[in-house]
Amino acid sequence: MTTVGRVYLGLPAFNEEIALPRLLKRVESLAQSSRLPITVVIYNDGSTDTTAGIVTQWQPRIALVLLDCPHNKGLGVGLSALFDYAVTIGKTDDVLVIMDCDDTHDPAQIPEMLAAVTKGADVVIASRFRLGATVRGVPLLRRLTALGAVCLFKLIHPVRGVWDYTCGYRAYRIGALQDAAKRFRGRLVTESGFACMVEALLKLNASGVRCSEVGLHLRYDLKPTESKMAVSSNMRRLLVLLVRWRWRGFDAA
Numbered sequence: 001m002t003t004v005g006r007v008y009l010g011l012p013a014f015n016e017e018i019a020l021p022r023l024l025k026r027v028e029s030l031a032q033s034s035r036l037p038i039t040v041v042i043y044n045d046g047s048t049d050t051t052a053g054i055v056t057q058w059q060p061r062i063a064l065v066l067l068d069c070p071h072n073k074g075l076g077v078g079l080s081a082l083f084d085y086a087v088t089i090g091k092t093d094d095v096l097v098i099m100d101c102d103d104t105h106d107p108a109q110i111p112e113m114l115a116a117v118t119k120g121a122d123v124v125i126a127s128r129f130r131l132g133a134t135v136r137g138v139p140l141l142r143r144l145t146a147l148g149a150v151c152l153f154k155l156i157h158p159v160r161g162v163w164d165y166t167c168g169y170r171a172y173r174i175g176a177l178q179d180a181a182k183r184f185r186g187r188l189v190t191e192s193g194f195a196c197m198v199e200a201l202l203k204l205n206a207s208g209v210r211c212s213e214v215g216l217h218l219r220y221d222l223k224p225t226e227s228k229m230a231v232s233s234n235m236r237r238l239l240v241l242l243v244r245w246r247w248r249g250f251d252a253a
């Protein structure tokens with residue numbers, strides 16, 4: 001049985017002024033009801049709306065750190081900054097949970113993910129493809145694309161215990177992140193786009209982590225703004241990378 005210390009909740013944010021206060025309210029309720037020691041770390045990626053101001057307003061209410069990037073650099077740079085923060089600040093038994101802050105992921109799933117860490121997992125993914133997962137409001141074409149992508153991932157880069165390679169809602173044991181960061185010389189994420197989620201997972205897998213999944217409860221119907229992910233260009237980029245990583249490994253990436 002592994003114990004869990006502090007929970008760092010990393011939120012990559014780009015123009016999330018509508019969804020962010022709703023999410024922070026749910027995090028506040030979770031912290032009060034569960035008594036989990038949670039520190040929220042928001043990476044604000046050059047938002048042009050009031051995201052940064054919302055963070056400042058919330059700082060007296062919950063433990064909240066702002067990593068502010070003046071210009072938009074992409075999700076991968078944000079993910080990398082959140083990993084760096086956790087690897088530097090965290091202890092080996094602390095956990096970094098990262099989730100989208102577009103109001104589609106529910107922080108109420110965090111205790112279930114931490115329970116999987118205590119049972120021995122280093123990385124826990126909230127997965128759309130697990131028994132018990134519920135997905136509301138995702139268009140059919142998007143669902144079919146995601147299903148096709150899973151087949152491809154499993155075929156080219158099988159990862160034991162993992163079906164959902166792209167979901168942004170994951171818990172990472174910080175000790176495992178620290179070991180993997182050493183192995184990849186601090187370059188766990190080099191992709192600036194949405195392929196960063198797959199890159200991080202495959203590098204962690206290559207460094208020997210144990211992965212497991214819980215069923216995701218995805219509320220896409222609550223998403224208040226347009227998607228920031230350009231599906232077709234990101235899929236094209238990901239295809240190129242999957243082939244490159246398969247044949248040349250990661251150091252060549």
Ligand SMILES: Nc1nc2c(ncn2[C@@H]2O[C@H](COP(=O)(O)OP(=O)(O)OP(=O)(O)O)[C@@H](O)[C@H]2O)c(=O)[nH]1
Binds near residue numbers: 011012044045075076
């Ligand atoms: N740091 C950073 N975060 C971003 C950027 N674009 C989006 N995000 C954040 O990354 C998370 C995922 O973005 P989403 O637009 O929800 O993308 P997705 O979940 O892959 O796809 P959809 O939910 O369908 O839009 C959200 O918390 C966004 O605020 C960016 O350019 N930089």
Ligand SMILES: [Mg+2]
Binds near residue numbers: 100102104
């Ligand atoms: Mg999302």
